[in-house]
Amino acid sequence: MSDPKILAFAGSARRDSLNKKLARVAADAARAAGAEVTFIDLDDYPIPLYHGDLEEMQGLPENCRRLKQLFVQHDALLLVSPENNASVSALMKNTLDWISRQDGDQSGLVPYKGKVAALFAASTGGFGGMRGLIHLRHILQNFNVLVLSEQFVLPHAHEAFAIDGAIKDAKYSAAISALAQRLVSVTAKMKS
Numbered sequence: 176m177s178d179p180k181i182l183a184f185a186g187s188a189r190r191d192s193l194n195k196k197l198a199r200v201a202a203d204a205a206r207a208a209g210a211e212v213t214f215i216d217l218d219d220y221p222i223p224l225y226h227g228d229l230e231e232m233q234g235l236p237e238n239c240r241r242l243k244q245l246f247v248q249h250d251a252l253l254l255v256s257p258e259n260n261a262s263v264s265a266l267m268k269n270t271l272d273w274i275s276r277q278d279g280d281q282s283g284l285v286p287y288k289g290k291v292a293a294l295f296a297a298s299t300g301g302f303g304g305m306r307g308l309i310h311l312r313h314i315l316q317n318f319n320v321l322v323l324s325e326q327f328v329l330p331h332a333h334e335a336f337a338i339d340g341a342i343k344d345a346k347y348s349a350a351i352s353a354l355a356q357r358l359v360s361v362t363a364k365m366k367s
């Protein structure tokens with residue numbers, strides 16, 4: 176049985192995004208737990224805001240197709256979302272929306288089929304983005320993604336990282352590793 180393949184990304188395109196930093200740490204932890212992890216930066220896959228007329232005239236944007244294929248090629252999702260006004264970031268929602276669109280004969284549910292997901296968030300605030308993850312969980316469950324009940328949120332994230340990108344607090348590092356390991360082990364069981 177091959178190692179679980181995990182696609183990891185953050186719902187922020189910002190160059191110095193705290194959620195991207197957390198996604199990198201979590202992706203490394205999943206690699207250490209035995210997964211083959213692809214980390215992508217959504218800034219490398221610019222897509223327009225979903226617009227039905229645009230879709231009707233031009234079909235799916237090329238970057239949307241690339242993202243769809245990445246979803247199809249992986250067994251699990253490691254998602255890290257900023258919290259914007261107590262919900263998931265607009266970039267994360269727009270990305271998941273475009274990916275859910277039918278492409279030719281391929282149903283929009285195909286990229287989500289059989290997937291396991293682990294949710295993470297980082298925020299400068301004291302709640303760490305936990306309210307956004309409630310909505311992200313709901314969206315993914317609507318696609319029948321198996322979302323792990325465990326999740327990780329990083330409060331005061333602007334103070335949480337060392338210059339090399341590591342998490343300063345050992346308790347947080349351990350919690351991130353535990354969730355990454357859980358994602359790898361549940362995904363491996365789903366594949367067997």
Ligand SMILES: Cc1cc2nc3c(=O)[nH]c(=O)nc-3n(C[C@H](O)[C@H](O)[C@H](O)COP(=O)(O)O)c2cc1C
Nearest residue numbers: 187189192193194257258259260261298299300304
């Ligand atoms: C429009 C907007 C709304 C926000 N709403 C929240 C919020 O509801 N809760 C929260 O903890 N942080 C909120 N923030 C702060 C972001 O979580 C913070 O800027 C975070 O660093 C953004 O993620 P990034 O660093 O990955 O780009 C908001 C920021 C913006 C721009």
